[in-house]
Amino acid sequence: MKKQGGMAIFAALIKTLDSTNKTNLKVKALASYFKSATDEDKVWTIAILSHRRPPRPINTKLLREWASELANIPLWLFEESYHIVGDLAETIALVVPNAIEETPKSLTDFLQEMIWLKKQEENEKKYYLFKNWSKLDYYQRFVFTKLITGGFRIGVSQKLMTRALSQATGIDEDILAFKLMGNWDPNKISYQELILEENEADYLSKPYPFYLAYAVESEVKDLGDVTDWYVEHKWDGIRSQVIVRKDELFVWSRGEELVTDKYPEFAAFIKTLPSGTVLDGELLPYPNRQIGTFNDLQTRIGRKNVSKKLLETTPVILKAYDLLEWDGVDIRDRPFSERREKLEALYAKVKSADLPLHLSEKMEFNSWGEVEKERALSREKRSEGLMLKRKESPYLVGRKKGDWWKWKVDPLTIDGVLTYAMRGHGRRSNLFTDYTFGLWNQDKTELVTFAKAYSGLTDKEFKEVDAWIKKNTLERFGPVRSVTPHHVFEIAFEGIALSKRHKSGIATRFPRILRWRKDKKIEEANTLEDLKSLIPNKE
Amino acid sequence: MKTPLLQFTKKGIYCKEADVYLDPWRPVDKALITHGHADHSRWGHKQYITYNKNVPIIKHRLGDINVSGVDHNESILVNNVKFSFHPAGHIPGSSQIRVEHKGEVWVFTGDYKTEDDGISTPFQPIECNTFITECTFGLPAFKWIPQDQVMNDINQWWAENKADGQTSIVFAYSLGKAQRVLKHLDPSIGKIYTHGAIENMTNVLRELIDFPETELITKDTKKEAIKGSLVLAPPSAHGSTWIRKVVPYVTASASGWMTFRGARRRRAIDKGFVLSDHCDWNGLLESIEATGAEKVICTHGYTDIFSRYLKTLGYDARTEETQYEGEVPEGEIAKNDLLNVD
Numbered sequence: 001m002k003k004q005g006g007m008a009i010f011a012a013l014i015k016t017l018d019s020t021n022k023t024n025l026k027v028k029a030l031a032s033y034f035k036s037a038t039d040e041d042k043v044w045t046i047a048i049l050s051h052r053r054p055p056r057p058i059n060t061k062l063l064r065e066w067a068s069e070l071a072n073i074p075l076w077l078f079e080e081s082y083h084i085v086g087d088l089a090e091t092i093a094l095v096v097p098n099a100i101e102e103t104p105k106s107l108t109d110f111l112q113e114m115i116w117l118k119k120q121e122e123n124e125k126k127y128y129l130f131k132n133w134s135k136l137d138y139y140q141r142f143v144f145t146k147l148i149t150g151g152f153r154i155g156v157s158q159k160l161m162t163r164a165l166s167q168a169t170g171i172d173e174d175i176l177a178f179k180l181m182g183n184w185d186p187n188k189i190s191y192q193e194l195i196l197e198e199n200e201a202d203y204l205s206k207p208y209p210f211y212l213a214y215a216v217e218s219e220v221k222d223l224g225d226v227t228d229w230y231v232e233h234k235w236d237g238i239r240s241q242v243i244v245r246k247d248e249l250f251v252w253s254r255g256e257e258l259v260t261d262k263y264p265e266f267a268a269f270i271k272t273l274p275s276g277t278v279l280d281g282e283l284l285p286y287p288n289r290q291i292g293t294f295n296d297l298q299t300r301i302g303r304k305n306v307s308k309k310l311l312e313t314t315p316v317i318l319k320a321y322d323l324l325e326w327d328g329v330d331i332r333d334r335p336f337s338e339r340r341e342k343l344e345a346l347y348a349k350v351k352s353a354d355l356p357l358h359l360s361e362k363m364e365f366n367s368w369g370e371v372e373k374e375r376a377l378s379r380e381k382r383s384e385g386l387m388l389k390r391k392e393s394p395y396l397v398g399r400k401k402g403d404w405w406k407w408k409v410d411p412l413t414i415d416g417v418l419t420y421a422m423r424g425h426g427r428r429s430n431l432f433t434d435y436t437f438g439l440w441n442q443d444k445t446e447l448v449t450f451a452k453a454y455s456g457l458t459d460k461e462f463k464e465v466d467a468w469i470k471k472n473t474l475e476r477f478g479p480v481r482s483v484t485p486h487h488v489f490e491i492a493f494e495g496i497a498l499s500k501r502h503k504s505g506i507a508t509r510f511p512r513i514l515r516w517r518k519d520k521k522i523e524e525a526n527t528l529e530d531l532k533s534l535i536p537n538k539e
Numbered sequence: 540m541k542t543p544l545l546q547f548t549k550k551g552i553y554c555k556e557a558d559v560y561l562d563p564w565r566p567v568d569k570a571l572i573t574h575g576h577a578d579h580s581r582w583g584h585k586q587y588i589t590y591n592k593n594v595p596i597i598k599h600r601l602g603d604i605n606v607s608g609v610d611h612n613e614s615i616l617v618n619n620v621k622f623s624f625h626p627a628g629h630i631p632g633s634s635q636i637r638v639e640h641k642g643e644v645w646v647f648t649g650d651y652k653t654e655d656d657g658i659s660t661p662f663q664p665i666e667c668n669t670f671i672t673e674c675t676f677g678l679p680a681f682k683w684i685p686q687d688q689v690m691n692d693i694n695q696w697w698a699e700n701k702a703d704g705q706t707s708i709v710f711a712y713s714l715g716k717a718q719r720v721l722k723h724l725d726p727s728i729g730k731i732y733t734h735g736a737i738e739n740m741t742n743v744l745r746e747l748i749d750f751p752e753t754e755l756i757t758k759d760t761k762k763e764a765i766k767g768s769l770v771l772a773p774p775s776a777h778g779s780t781w782i783r784k785v786v787p788y789v790t791a792s793a794s795g796w797m798t799f800r801g802a803r804r805r806r807a808i809d810k811g812f813v814l815s816d817h818c819d820w821n822g823l824l825e826s827i828e829a830t831g832a833e834k835v836i837c838t839h840g841y842t843d844i845f846s847r848y849l850k851t852l853g854y855d856a857r858t859e860e861t862q863y864e865g866e867v868p869e870g871e872i873a874k875n876d877l878l879n880v881d
Contacts, residue, residue: 429801
């Protein structure tokens with residue numbers, strides 16, 4: 001067998017990962033890659049799969065123009081093809097003339113070229129692309145273009161990659177997870193430094209696995225005596241664990257992602273919380289010293305560099321609800337009431353320091369009826385509902401039934417009419433699965449767009465709607481089609497607020513399709529006024 | 540304005556001069572049929588005329604019908620309009636239909652492909668003034684891989700699965716694709732089993748074409764006997780209880796839609812082979828050019844995009860609505876796997 005170049009091996013790995021939905025096969029393929037690839041290429045592969053690619057060397061507008069030029073097709077035809085294929089790199093790899101060469105170069109070679117390419121003149125960039133597009137075989141061409149355009153959607157999370165790396169190296173997963181955190185530059189660090197070298201600090205950061213609750217299944221009164229339970233609101237932020245050990249701070253999100261750098265507010269904890277403290281709580285936006293909406297938080301998620309202005313307009317707080325480690329001792333097996341007492345004592349001690357730390361209010365009730373009344377206030381209090389925690393419960397690992405329950409408020413719902421449709425992406429490419437819904441205006445003459453949704457139907461229903469859309473298209477606007485108003489869908493959403501950015505004047509949070517109301521005619525769909533009436537305490 | 544030689548009506552493509560329909564989708568008196576897929580040869584016509592090798596196929600599918608066969612390139616006159624059938628290369632028995640009247644020539648392709656599949660009479664471009672073409676895969680993203688390469692991949696995949704102790708299931712339409720795959724399987728790897736729908740149709744075609752041996756899976760077939768073999772099944776068998784007999788298995792689909800990464804993942808199929816009985820982008824463009832037609836009518840597939848591009852090449856191109864299934868591969872397959880979408 002001839003020796004393959006690093007790029008060919010990497011492309012084969014991506015192909016394998018992309019052609020299976022089975023997690024164990026993905027881990028197996030990755031682990032075997034990590035055992036055989038060169039150290040240099042391994043570092044780049046880890047970087048790419050943990051979203052640390054070099055900055056995009058060429059903008060997508062030029063990519064599209066040059067691909068259509070090389071394919072000898074007009075730009076509009078390229079764009080139409082892109083709408084149908086649903087992925088830019090895949091479209092480019094498909095339309096340019098086929099080649100069969102397998103490159104002897106390594107993955108590292110290509111990425112270093114891309115770093116170099118960013119600083120080059122346009123004609124140099126074009127020459128580089130044409131050369132590679134017309135030489136590489138189909139799958140390598142696709143992977144090459146993906147490296148330029150952005151993320152691989154191949155169902156490989158950082159966690160899965162870490163698991164494979166752990167299998168290949170024998171190093172504990174949590175330690176690897178920590179090693180891979182923070183700002184390291186794949187162009188400067190070696191595999192030895194990144195992965196293999198022992199590091200005392202690795203153990204300091206280790207979070208505890210989160211205890212997760214199931215939704216209440218039947219009647220809450222079946223949970224027994226209400227006085228056995230503490231009740232809290234269920235906050236709509238990011239579940240987080242905050243660790244202070246040996247003058248260092250670590251903030252882990254529920255995805256077991258280390259997000260310390262994203263939330264510099266919490267640096268104040270290092271001086272105020274004693275070493276050996278681990279808090280469990282909800283990371284929440286706190287604009288104007290009030291709990292904000294999830295939308296506010298969205299401006300912070302994903303930002304690696306937080307501007308001073310953003311810190312002022314949208315600061316975050318931790319609403320703490322549990323204490324997992326105290327004085328360096330794991331206290332998860334102690335009853336919740338005891339952990340909670342310690343947490344409250346800690347909070348009382350530090351609260352004068354004006355830290356971004358709040359307590360999640362613990363409530364006790366005399367009847368389940370009272371609990372239900374509190375639940376009804378959830379939307380006003382900006383919570384998603386209630387958390388019910390047994391006073392005696394230890395802090396368990398993962399999602400367990402029995403001691404912790406979430407009791408969310410029912411979603412708001414409204415009946416809207418399907419008005420526009422767009423093709424989906426990824427596994428839904430070429431299927432119309434992204435829908436826009438309208439509600440009637442006051443005199444029921446016009447449908448006004450109020451929400452977009454692309455989840456909630458079964459695959460079978462999506463197929464049915466897709467087939468219908470293809471036969472009932474009124475107009476096409478690039479990827480979007482307007483369709484004959486005919487189908488009514490019940491749309492559920494979690495929150496609602498007035499909005500200037502939306503045509504309807506109303507923003508809905510997390511809209512999704514609840515059910516297809518085949519029994520309803522479009523005349524029976526709701527109006528915008530109906531939607532407005534759902535807004536709690538309108539200003 | 541004079542009536543065009545062929546019109547698109549509610550019942551199908553109609554030649555008024557001869558009072559004849561081509562591949563009509565509603566019952567008519569006289570129907571000329573291009574090929575045996577369900578969207579082109581429907582039930583309920585009083586008289587069917589088709590290429591003689593297609594006669595046993597549509598008889599098998601439609602039962603007791605009044606059908607007569609003619610040879611390829613043989614002309615029939617109906618009220619002074621000259622009709623003839625010419626190879627379309629789509630599936631066994633498939634044809635294009637040429638219509639000539641007073642020096643004007645139209646050709647209706649039905650479905651067609653340019654690559655010789657080894658079981659259908661290869662496509663021949665027919666000179667005409669107006670060319671009515673399908674364009675199921677009328678996008679530059681579609682470029683087929685040569686058949687021997689795809690079949691090598693399929694045989695190699697089968698051999699690997701067998702070595703792993705797994706049975707290989709290939710989903711393919713019971714008329715056309717199944718036999719195309721069968722024809723080029725390597726029986727030295729192992730035994731080839733079939734689902735009933737495919738076995739029956741293959742037996743009809745064995746009269747005309749030489750195929751490797753197959754065995755129908757029945758309730759008496761031993762599970763152990765199937766292990767490591769290759770099973771040909773219609774797409775509707777995916778997820779059915781029938782398939783349990785074949786455990787442990789890996790699945791593959793052979794279709795032009797497998798070009799898209801998304802399509803492979805969506806179908807929850809382990810492996811996708813790009814193999815189509817329709818033209819790819821270049822196949823369509825080359826065929827149209829070879830006919831010398833000035834006018835092109837696009838019937839099913841990416842009609843809007845394809846006809847717009849043809850206009851930029853200088854053709855007088857337009858689209859017509861038909862009930863041939865071009866753009867609904869995902870939704871329609873389950874209803875009728877004989878219905879050819881690819």
